[in-house]
Amino acid sequence: MxxxxxxxxxxxxxxxxxxxxxxxxxxxxxxxxxxxxxxxxxxxxxxxxxxxxxxxxxxxxxxxxxxxxxxxxxxxxxxxxxxxxxxxxxxxxxxxxxxxxxxGYKGLDFRPDEEATPTQPETRFDVVRTKSLQLKPMDNEEAILQMDLLGHDFFIYQDAETDEVNVVYRRNDGRYGLLQAGSND
Known part of the structure; x- marks a missing residue:
């Protein structure tokens, strides 16, 4: 429902x-x-x-x-x-x-599809490039500056206070967002 x-x-x-x-x-x-x-x-x-x-x-x-x-x-x-x-x-x-x-994977409970013909061709997600990076401890303001300097839409960094891995990103409205890694407690 x-x-x-x-x-x-x-x-x-x-x-x-x-x-x-x-x-x-x-x-x-x-x-x-x-x-x-x-x-x-x-x-x-x-x-x-x-x-x-x-x-x-x-x-x-x-x-x-x-x-x-x-x-x-x-x-x-x-x-x-x-x-x-x-x-x-x-x-x-x-x-x-x-x-x-x-x-044999069980995901969401979807109803069986009688018309199992997809409307769009199946998309493959091939990894075409792999990068390694060293995470530098910094705050989110410095991470945003680094992201802007690189001309990227997101930037991964280690939070200087919590030592957690975070991501800053540019939103569609031009402002910034922050993804904070944390436990699922």
């Missing part, structure tokens, strides 16, 4: 808009077994320049689906975002089913 929680930024979410988002996002639920329940977090945003952004995050066991779309029409953004989510789960489902046939 897939529940949808919708919230708006710079927009009030009407019942009609909430129903439209629910209809589009709950389509994903047909790919999951009935015993799998999840909450989809939908966020709708309207910017001062009249562009609209729709984004959805669906945390599932061992997988998080996330899609966002920005356009000049909120309903168009919702449609495109929904299509992206569906492509993501189909792609993942195809890989899980292939892995389970090959190695």
């Amino acid at each position: 897939l529940d949808v929680q919708t919230r708006g930024e710079n927009i009030s979410v009407t019942d009609a808009l909430r129903d439209y988002v629910d209809k589009k996002v709950t389509k994903i639920g047909r790919y999951l077994e009935p015993n799998v329940s999840a909450i989809a977090h939908a966020n709708l945003r309207v910017y001062p320049n009249k562009t609209a952004k729709a984004e959805v995050t669906i945390p599932l066991p061992y997988l998080t689906l996330r899609a966002e779309e920005t356009s000049d029409d909120l309903y168009k953004s919702i449609d495109t975002m929904s299509d992206r989510l569906e492509r993501q789960i189909r792609k993942y489902k195809t890989k899980v089913n292939r892995k389970s046939r090959e190695k």
